[in-house]
Amino acid sequence: MQQQVSTKTATLYRMVMPEHTCPFGLKSKDLLERQGYAVEDHHLETRPETDAFMEEHGVKTTPQTFIGGERIGGYDDLRVHFGIDPPKEEQSDTTYQPVIAIFAVAALLALGLSWHQYENPFTLRAAEWFVSLSMTILAIQKLQDIESFSTMFLNYDLLAKRWVRYGKIYPFGEALAGILMTAGALVFISAPVALVIGTIGAVSIFKAVYIDKRELKCACVGGSSSVPLGFVSLTESLMMMLMGIWMPLKAFVLS
Template identity: 70%
Template sequence: MPVNQPHKSATLYRMVMPKHTCPYGLKSKDLLERQGFVVDDQHLTTREQTDAFMAEQGVNTTPQTFIAGKRIGGYEELRVYFGEIKPESERANTTYQPVIAIFTMALLMALGLSWYHSGSLFTLRAFEWFISIAMCLLALQKLKDIEQFSTMFLNYDLLAQRWVRYSKLYPFGEALAGILMTASAFIWLASPVAILIGSIGSVSVIKAVYIDKRELKCACVGGDSQVPLGFISLTENLLMVAMGCWMLLKPTLL
């Protein structure tokens, strides 16, 4: 780790061309300045100049940062140097960050709608909106790349393994149920869809994770997910089942 000292300086080589400014170069410069470094900002303004620099340094990418005459590397290496992240070899290959972001956004949106609708944050309708909006956001993640999602989904979903087309229908079903429940419209359609896909998903996760003891990535936030299949996936499916049942029974209970 670097030793704190006054007037720290660093040299940064980054691409700044008429039609392209490297975003990682900007991030590196910002990080260095936030760490108190005076940056000698060297611009690589042509493709030829960039290629010559990389050949001279024996690297394949820019930007490149030098501190005290030592090459630190690109933006990721600079973050490691300053202790912002762990080296790649020490990083976990799973993360819950996408799920946390989605459920947090869904909760805040639900509270905002509740405040607008009734002047109160914590209402029954806010809880319903939280679940339905979360379903919409999760469906959106899946629909970003439905082919990749379906491939990952086929690893564990029991119905999809018997009827492959279901792996591509699932996100549309989740989106439809979420949208209709948000609007409290056509509940006769939305609730059965949510109950059906949630029940199948719950059984599939229980079998794959808790019975077969398989270590898989969850397709709940899309096909590029690094979220482990398990509690989060099971919770998503159980919430859909609970929401479907609640929306069907609510008129008789209230």
């Protein structure tokens, strides 16, 4: 005797026009299907049709999902409904995800370079590459929008507050030091640059966070960052300081 399996169904209304397919509609459909729902997929194919739908249901955006006759809402509401994200009132506007991603990729790159060069991923050079590659990738984030970065940087950096143009010079200095340290070249340039900007950054962050007790966002991954200013930001500056000390020590004293 064949057993009948009940299928959960959801109704989705999303914009699918010749010139535009709503990405959040596609993400909603994918999420529903991964949650085991059969999706009744209704396309809103013109602007008037979309406007009429929104007016009928008293909503300002699409897509909109209905489950069991109840309107759940858009993609973000679906994620809350399925317990993937906390309710909106409990969601934080800060996250460490960008710096975690950058440090993780930099670490793997460093291990890979060390493996290729020395047939051993766990070398001292790998640790050096981790810091220098992290600096370079972080500089790329800042250089995407220097104006935005420098504006956020002014919230806490002590030198930038006295000399505003330093905020626009900083990403280039970080990139230069990171690239040269990755190559192991021109230590007499890279080390002082890393030491100076790292020290100023560390002092500025320590004062803003631990003395003034200010709650700020860090410009370390660019001006649109949601990373809170604090221990992770301080660690970035301290790593630059240490590299600024270690690289000349290694090149001119220990060699």
